[in-house]
Structures are given as structure tokens and as C-alpha cells.
Amino acid sequence: MxxxxxxxxxxxxxxxxxxxxxxxxxxxxxxxxxxxxxxxxxxxxxxxxxxxxxxxxxxxxxxxxxxxxxxxxxxxxxxxxxxxxxxxxxxxxxxxxxxxxxxxxxxxxxxxxxxxxxxxxxxxxxxxxxxxxxxxxxxxxxxxxxxxxxxxxxxxxxxxxxxxxxxxxxxxxxxxxxxxxxxxxxxxxxxVPFDIESAGLRLLVIDTRMKHDLADGEYAKLRAACARGCGLLGLPSLRDLDPRDLPAALARLPRDLVPLVRHVVSENTRVEQAVALLDAGEPRALGPVLTAGHLSLRDDYGVSCSATDLAVDAAVEAGALGARMTGGGFGGSVLALVDTGTALTVAGAVKRAFRRAGRRIPRIFAASASAGARRIT
CATH class of the missing domain: 3.30.230.10 (Ribosomal Protein S5; domain 2)
Known part of the structure; x- marks a missing residue:
């Protein structure tokens, strides 16, 4: 070639x-x-x-x-x-x-x-x-x-x-x-401005090396379940459920759909919170929003796994401001927001946690917001 x-x-x-x-x-x-x-x-x-x-x-x-x-x-x-x-x-x-x-x-x-x-x-x-x-x-x-x-x-x-x-x-x-x-x-x-480096922060990507594949059907099952929830609530989309009406809506749903709907509605709110913090020049305050998102993905949506949970827990315990899985779930990567001076400490702690658990050592790198698709020659 x-x-x-x-x-x-x-x-x-x-x-x-x-x-x-x-x-x-x-x-x-x-x-x-x-x-x-x-x-x-x-x-x-x-x-x-x-x-x-x-x-x-x-x-x-x-x-x-x-x-x-x-x-x-x-x-x-x-x-x-x-x-x-x-x-x-x-x-x-x-x-x-x-x-x-x-x-x-x-x-x-x-x-x-x-x-x-x-x-x-x-x-x-x-x-x-x-x-x-x-x-x-x-x-x-x-x-x-x-x-x-x-x-x-x-x-x-x-x-x-x-x-x-x-x-x-x-x-x-x-x-x-x-x-x-x-x-x-x-x-x-x-x-939205995302120049976290100038604020003394780094966004670490922790590739757990536990491969996920959206083509395996789990993603489709979740999507179908969300559609079923919309049908039962008479909504075109879960987007249309006002967070103030969430408790009453959850009371109308079968038990298996309650956590899924709760996650989607609360996650939309977290996005708006994150945008407001970035607009206000407060990227450090993103940490708790990230961690809350992971807990919701783990406990309500059920798409985390032992490897991503281990990475989040180890990163936060080592001083990360917040951490959460990213991607379709059932494996994949975790994001950790850290102070620049603690990036190596957090990365080292995550690797040690994986080594103690008998897992493959994750690949860890810092991510910066980059440009989209373009012709380069």
C-alpha cells in the first residue's frame, strides 16, 4: 500500500x-x-x-x-x-x-x-x-x-x-x-471554553483495556428500554420529561425502567450544570459533576463494570477532583479531572490498583480539546 x-x-x-x-x-x-x-x-x-x-x-x-x-x-x-x-x-x-x-x-x-x-x-x-x-x-x-x-x-x-x-x-x-x-x-x-490547562488542570483518559463493542447488542437493549419508557409516559423522548416531574413519572413506571429513566433525566441536568460552570470559568467545580455522573451510570443505568469502577475509585482516592466512565459502557475508558501537579500521582495510583487486582495495566494519557475533521494536505 x-x-x-x-x-x-x-x-x-x-x-x-x-x-x-x-x-x-x-x-x-x-x-x-x-x-x-x-x-x-x-x-x-x-x-x-x-x-x-x-x-x-x-x-x-x-x-x-x-x-x-x-x-x-x-x-x-x-x-x-x-x-x-x-x-x-x-x-x-x-x-x-x-x-x-x-x-x-x-x-x-x-x-x-x-x-x-x-x-x-x-x-x-x-x-x-x-x-x-x-x-x-x-x-x-x-x-x-x-x-x-x-x-x-x-x-x-x-x-x-x-x-x-x-x-x-x-x-x-x-x-x-x-x-x-x-x-x-x-x-x-x-x-464552550475548555482550556483547562490554563486553570492548572489536566483531563486524564484511563483506557482500562477492557474492550467494549457496541455491536454486541447491549447498547440496542438500553435504547429499546428507553423507548419503552417513553411509550408508557406518553412522551416523544425522555428529553421531554421535566426534572420537576421526575418523581411522579417514576411512580408510573415498572421497576426495571425506573433507574434508566432517572439516569437519562438527571444526566441532562448534569450537562447543563457542567456548561454553566465552564461558562463561569470554574472548571475545577466539574469534578463532583463527573463523579455524580459515574455513580448514576453505575447504579442507575448499569453500564459500568468492575474495571471502570476500579479506575474511578482509585483516581478519586488518589486526589482526582472527579472521575467517570466515558463511552458506551461495559468496558472502555474513564476520565479523571486532576490538578496538573497531581497527574502523575493519580496515574500511578490507578496503575497500582490495577496491578493489585491482577488486571492489565491501563494506558493513561492527558487529553486536550482538539479540532474536528479536516483536510491536512
């Missing part, structure tokens, strides 16, 4: 694009309930070298994959017909053609440093970088929210994961130094 990279870098109608992974500061599992979320884009990203070709062949190669390039005919792409990592870029090409855009084949060389299975949106990064590349190469004129919707549709309809749109919107719309305050109902958004 080296020739593809070299030819694309020099050829007509070719280039290199970049789309980042993301972490969600607060608002987990509210994106498919038309709620509010507050993600940032990571410095880690998927980079795609892409060159259009005229024979209808989609040639996909990943530096992180195993084996040769995957070659597909764009005219015969069908949902469920592609396995492994290649289903994500193939899904985007299929979605573009389904939407009526006359895109053809291409050589696509992907190199990503977004950890897979860590809840950091590695799949959305691949989808969004391919969507951005095809948009530019074919002059489609799609704006950023349209690119996000197309990438979401690709994952929903082709890959088969009923995800919300937060990951894709963060990947294409994020700005450096800001968090994206996103209303997932109408895709209205605002960039």
Missing part, C-alpha cells in the same frame, strides 16, 4: 484527511434520547490518504489491520456484507450512494492512533474521515452536520449499531480549546 500513499499524495483528486476520536465530558447515553451532551475531540485521530479511481473498486487498507487490502465493488455494497474494520469506511460509501451522491471507487489508506474498543469513538473517526474525504474529492458540498448525519446513518443502517449522533458530531464539529455543547434533537450546538 505504500504506492497508494505515494501516488495519492502526488496525484490529481487525492489528499490526506484527519478526523479525531472523542471523549464525552458529561452526557453519556443521552444522545439517543434527544438530550444534551458535552464531548471534546481528542488529539488522537484517524488519518486517511484517499485517491478516487474510475473502476468502481473500493480498496481499503489499514495500518492497524491484519492482512492485505480489502477490495469491494461499490455497486454491490450491502448492509451486513462487510466484516471487521472495513465495514466502517464501506458503510460511508454505501450511505453516500444511498443518498443519491454519485461517488465511485477509491484507494483508501487508513492510519489511526485512536485506541480501539476503549470507548473513544475509533469507528466514528474512521467514518468521519472517509465522509470528509469523499465530500471534498467529489465536491458534494455537504456541511459538517450533514456529514455527521450521514456517518451516523452509515453506522445505524450498514453496520447495525443504533448509535446516537454525538460521536460523529464531535468528530467533525469540534474546535481546539472548546467542548461541544450539543443538542442532539436539532443538532444546534455551541462551543
Amino acid at each position: 505504500r504506492t497508494i500513499r505515494e501516488d495519492a499524495a502526488a496525484g490529481v483528486g487525492a489528499g490526506v484527511w484527519r478526523a479525531p476520536g472523542r471523549v464525552n465530558v458529561i452526557g453519556e447515553h443521552t444522545d439517543y434520547n434527544d438530550g444534551f451532551v458535552l464531548p471534546i475531540a481528542l488529539p488522537h485521530a484517524a488519518r486517511a490518504t484517499v485517491r478516487a479511481r474510475q473502476d468502481g473498486v473500493l480498496s481499503l487498507y489499514s495500518e492497524q489491520g491484519q492482512g492485505p487490502a480489502v477490495e469491494l465493488d461499490v455497486r454491490t455494497l450491502t448492509p451486513g456484507g462487510v466484516d471487521g474494520w472495513a465495514r466502517y469506511p464501506a458503510a460511508v460509501v454505501w450511505a453516500l450512494r444511498e443518498a443519491g451522491y454519485p461517488v465511485g471507487g477509491a484507494d483508501v489508506h487508513i492510519d489511526s492512533d485512536v485506541p480501539t474498543g476503549a470507548g473513544l469513538s475509533s469507528s466514528a473517526a474512521i467514518e468521519c474521515v472517509v465522509a470528509a474525504a469523499f465530500n471534498d474529492l467529489h465536491g458534494l458540498g455537504l456541511d459538517r452536520p450533514e456529514l455527521a448525519r450521514l456517518a451516523q446513518y452509515a453506522e445505524n443502517a450498514f453496520v447495525g449499531v443504533p448509535c446516537g449522533i454525538m460521536d460523529q458530531m464531535a468528530s467533525v464539529c469540534a474546535r481546539r480549546g472548546a467542548a461541544l455543547f450539543l443538542d442532539t434533537r436539532d443538532l444546534s450546538s455551541r462551543h
